[in-house]
Amino acid sequence: MTAPVFLAEPGALDGLAAGGTYLLDGTEGRHAGVVQRRAPGERVDVVDCAGTRLVGEVEHVAPEGVHLRVREVVVEPASTPRLLLVQALAKGDRDEMAIEAGTEVGADGVVPWQAERSIVVWRGDRAAKSRARWLATVRTAAKQARRAHVPEVELSVDTTALARRTREVVAAGGAVLVLHEEATVPLAEAAVPTEGTAAEVLVVVGPEGGISAKEVDALVEAGAVTVRLGPHVLRTSTAGPVAVALLAQRLGRWS
Numbered sequence: 001m002t003a004p005v006f007l008a009e010p011g012a013l014d015g016l017a018a019g020g021t022y023l024l025d026g027t028e029g030r031h032a033g034v035v036q037r038r039a040p041g042e043r044v045d046v047v048d049c050a051g052t053r054l055v056g057e058v059e060h061v062a063p064e065g066v067h068l069r070v071r072e073v074v075v076e077p078a079s080t081p082r083l084l085l086v087q088a089l090a091k092g093d094r095d096e097m098a099i100e101a102g103t104e105v106g107a108d109g110v111v112p113w114q115a116e117r118s119i120v121v122w123r124g125d126r127a128a129k130s131r132a133r134w135l136a137t138v139r140t141a142a143k144q145a146r147r148a149h150v151p152e153v154e155l156s157v158d159t160t161a162l163a164r165r166t167r168e169v170v171a172a173g174g175a176v177l178v179l180h181e182e183a184t185v186p187l188a189e190a191a192v193p194t195e196g197t198a199a200e201v202l203v204v205v206g207p208e209g210g211i212s213a214k215e216v217d218a219l220v221e222a223g224a225v226t227v228r229l230g231p232h233v234l235r236t237s238t239a240g241p242v243a244v245a246l247l248a249q250r251l252g253r254w255s
Contacts, residue, residue: 002028002146003043003044003045003055003146004032004036004038004044004045005045005046005047005142005143005146005147006028006029006031006032006044006045006046006047007028007046007048007049007139007141007142007143007150008024008028008046008047008048008049008050008054009048009049010048010050010089011048011050012048013046013047013048013052013054013073013109014052016054016070017062017070017073018070018071018072018073018167019066019069019070020069020070021059021067021070022046022054022056022067022070023064023065023066023067023068024044024046024056024065024066024067024068025064025065025066025155026065028046028057029064029065029066030065032044032065032066033061033062033065033066034052038058038061038066038123039058039061040056040058040059040060040061041058042057042058043055043056043057043058043071044056044057044058044066044068045146045150046068047147047148047149047150048148049139049142049148049149049150050148050149050150051075051076051077051078051148051149052073052074052075052076052148053073053074053075053076053148054068054070054072054073055070055071055072055073055074056070056071057069057071058068058247074148076149077185078108078149079106079108079251079253080195080196080197080198080199080202081117081174081188081192081193081195081197081198081199081200081201081246081251082108082109082199082200083106083107083109083200083201083203083247083248083251084107084108084109084110084111084202084203084242085098085099085102085107085109085110085199085203085205085241085244086110086111086157086162086202086203086204086205087099087102087110087111087112087113087205087236087240088114088115088117088118088205088206088207088211088236089112089113089114089115089118089119089120089122089130089156090100090118090119090120090207090208090209090236090237091119091120091145091208093170094118094208094237095112095134095236095237096133096134096137096238096239097237097239098136098236098237098239098240099137099138099151099153099240100137100138100140100141101141101143101237101238101240101241102151102240102241102244103137103138103141103142103147103150103151104141104144104145104241105145105241105244105245105248106244106245106248106253107151107154107240107241107244108149108151108152109151109152109154109160110134110138110151110152110154111154111156111157111163111165111202112130112131112134112153112154112156112157112175113156113157113158113159113204113208114156114157114158114159114161115206115211115212115215116159116211116212116214116215117206117207117208117209117210117211117212118207119207119208119209122156125180127156131153131155131156134153135144135153135249138151138153143242151181155229159218160218161217162204162219163218163219163221163222164222165202166202166222166223166224167222167223169199169200169202169212169223169225170222172199172200173193173197173199174193174199174201174202174226175190175191175192175193175199175200175201175202176201176202176204176219176222176223176224176225177190177201177202177203177204177224177226177227177243178190178204178211178216178219178220178224178225178226178227179203179204179205179206179226179228179229179239179240179243180206180211180216180226180227180228181210181229181233182226182228183226183227183228183230184228185225185226185227185228186227186228186229186230187227187228187229187243187246187247188246188250190225190227191225192247192250192251194251195252195253201247202224203240203243203244203247204219204224205235205236205239205240205243206236208235209244229242229243229246246250
């Protein structure tokens with residue numbers, strides 16, 4: 001079984017090296033020592049959410065946290081091109097299900113999209129609280145997947161802003177792929193930047209009611225391409241993670 005992962009904040013692991021010690025404290029320390037009952041001699045990884053992984057061994061558990069002996073510090077480079085899941089806001093928890101699974105399969109960032117047919121609306125205090133839930137969701141999913149990088153959760157965008165972002169991404173050599181059941185181009189054949197390219201690939205997923213024709217026209221006019229996953233129509237909570245997984249495979253991340 002792979003070692004459990006616990007989270008630190010960016011920069012918290014700077015300056016550490018093999019042979020040193022590290023105190024895993026706070027909520028993560030309590031989770032490791034009290035909830036999971038990690039014992040001396042067990043391996044525990046700590047990541048800083050930005051690519052640095054501390055490979056540690058439990059020395060002892062104390063009231064203040066779990067004391068680790070540092071065995072190795074590894075810096076894991078970010079994957080390129082970046083895969084971003086643009087997820088339309090959806091009722092219930094379907095959008096959160098999408099970003100959770102999307103994080104587990106390799107999304108490098110998520111963008112909340114206030115689509116025309118989104119029943120849910122992020123506005124005022126609700127926007128801040130909803131984004132906070134998304135942040136918590138991707139952090140938990142990254143821990144589950146043992147990732148050293150935690151995806152960024154961007155501020156929500158409307159279709160006008162998404163079209164503007166599309167122009168910028170395409171102009172920089174990236175690709176914007178809009179999942180649409182009437183598209184004729186399979187995702188497997190859509191043009192995307194090659195592995196290692198400093199660009200972005202955006203996967204755009206609509207809400208339960210689908211993406212409107214007006215939205216499709218606006219995004220395509222900005223340079224996006226409509227693509228289909230296959231013969232079946234997937235839920236908004238499923239389509240994005242499946243697309244991200246297929247693209248991760250194409251880009252060599254799972255080889």
